[in-house]
Amino acid sequence: MSGATILVTGGAGYIGSHACKILAQAGYTPVAVDNLSTGWRDAVQFGPFEQADLLDRAALDDIFARHEPAAVMHFAAMSDVGQSVREPGLYWRVNVGGSLNLVEAAVAAGCPHMVFSSTCAIYGDQDGIMLDENSLQHPINAYGASKRAVEAMLANFGAAHGLETVIFRYFNVAGASPDLDVGEHHRPETHLIPLMLDAIDGRRPALTINGDDYDTPDGTCVRDYVHVMDLVEAHLRGLRWLQDGRGSRVFNLGTGKGFSVRQVVDYSAIVTNRQVPVTTGPRREGDAAALVSGSARAEIELGWRPERSTLEQMIADAWAWHQNGDFAQ
Ligand SMILES: NC(=O)c1ccc[n+]([C@@H]2O[C@H](COP(=O)([O-])OP(=O)(O)OC[C@H]3O[C@@H](n4cnc5c(N)ncnc54)[C@H](O)[C@@H]3O)[C@@H](O)[C@H]2O)c1
Numbered sequence: 617m618s619g620a621t622i623l624v625t626g627g628a629g630y631i632g633s634h635a636c637k638i639l640a641q642a643g644y645t646p647v648a649v650d651n652l653s654t655g656w657r658d659a660v661q662f663g664p665f666e667q668a669d670l671l672d673r674a675a676l677d678d679i680f681a682r683h684e685p686a687a688v689m690h691f692a693a694m695s696d697v698g699q700s701v702r703e704p705g706l707y708w709r710v711n712v713g714g715s716l717n718l719v720e721a722a723v724a725a726g727c728p729h730m731v732f733s734s735t736c737a738i739y740g741d742q743d744g745i746m747l748d749e750n751s752l753q754h755p756i757n758a759y760g761a762s763k764r765a766v767e768a769m770l771a772n773f774g775a776a777h778g779l780e781t782v783i784f785r786y787f788n789v790a791g792a793s794p795d796l797d798v799g800e801h802h803r804p805e806t807h808l809i810p811l812m813l814d815a816i817d818g819r820r821p822a823l824t825i826n827g828d829d830y831d832t833p834d835g836t837c838v839r840d841y842v843h844v845m846d847l848v849e850a851h852l853r854g855l856r857w858l859q860d861g862r863g864s865r866v867f868n869l870g871t872g873k874g875f876s877v878r879q880v881v882d883y884s885a886i887v888t889n890r891q892v893p894v895t896t897g898p899r900r901e902g903d904a905a906a907l908v909s910g911s912a913r914a915e916i917e918l919g920w921r922p923e924r925s926t927l928e929q930m931i932a933d934a935w936a937w938h939q940n941g942d943f944a945q
């Protein structure tokens with residue numbers, strides 16, 4: 617069903633803008649639906665833009681009526697782990713309340729398919745290395761709890777109304793489009809790699825490592841980084857999975873390799889050939905010690921093969937965007 621219209625909520629954000637790019641390349645028409653709360657008008661380059669808030673149900677109904685999408689890719693959310701601990705209401709309102717509006721609008725419009733951005737944060741702090749789709753879910757912050765609630769919501773709507781969903785639980789997304797048209801840009805920035813690049817080129821005085829007393833090999837948190845272009849390629853495959861009638865399914869998206877914050881610092885120094893000014897601070901609330909995917913389901917069932925997800929490539933692409941592409945230039 618190439619040529620079909622796909623609603624992309626959060627299409628002005630980091631991952632959503634890359635999804636719009638790959639959808640357009642594959643012949644779909646991506647309609648970005650975004651309230652620009654953390655996204656950027658300049659990131660909407662690959663199809664129409666609808667400025668709307670997920671909390672505005674009437675606006676969503678109007679958008680579904682005018683565009684008649686074949687499916688929704690639902691990226692729009694608040695996703696700052698530390699903020700979610702301090703302001704849980706925002707996370708329940710936007711992530712859960714906004715998703716409920718969207719799901720009800722999709723069902724009312726007869727839109728049968730949704731691809732949803734979930735997160736490994738729903739697993740919480742477990743052994744950190746063998747997290748697969750059947751692992752226990754113990755979110756330790758409101759962000760993870762809100763995403764788990766949306767997963768349950770989608771299952772309920774699937775049972776009652778036949779809405780079919782592919783749920784992707786991402787690990788840590790990094791990198792940028794190698795064409796430098798879109799990339800990662802948050803204000804304020806909270807993510808490790810862009811903050812480190814800011815420290816490297818002097819936009820910030822130093823990177824603060826959030827705690828070095830975790831039970832990990834070097835004491836800093838371990839994460840599984842996946843390139844944003846590989847991630848959105850999986851979304852294209854997830855969309856086709858639904859359009860081929862293969863039904864609802866959950867997939868982890870990670871590489872199975874964990875890197876500590878210190879290792880990311882060391883790789884960044886090598887890739888950029890610059891010093892990384894670093895200080896060590898306290899732990900950040902809501903942080904799990906280690907989150908690494910222990911699943912090959914996406915590879916086996918979707919035929920997904922990450923191609924750019926080495927740490928060096930992700931840092932190199934983020935660095936190129938940071939220096940040459942970033943909307944902030
Ligand atoms: N970046 C990661 O490492 C990562 C990892 C796991 C899951 N995720 C999930 O992926 C999705 C995209 O994340 P991102 O990193 O691109 O974040 P982002 O902040 O860059 O993008 C989110 C977009 O959603 C929009 N938005 C937020 N609330 C909205 C609302 N009420 N109505 C309409 N639009 C709204 C924002 O303006 C923004 O453009 C999120 O659901 C996030 O939870 C991200």
Ligand SMILES: O=c1ccn([C@@H]2O[C@H](COP(=O)(O)OP(=O)(O)O[C@H]3O[C@H](CO)[C@@H](O)[C@H](O)[C@H]3O)[C@@H](O)[C@H]2O)c(=O)[nH]1
Pocket residue numbers: 695696697734735736737786787788789806807808809811823824825826827837838839877900903907
């Ligand atoms: O200045 C900084 C920023 C981050 N970190 C640490 O680096 C690691 C990665 O942090 P970050 O890049 O903020 O990602 P996460 O908090 O792991 O969250 C991301 O990855 C999650 C999945 O792990 C997603 O669900 C979230 O949406 C996404 O923001 C964490 O241990 C942070 O404490 C630092 O030490 N210093």
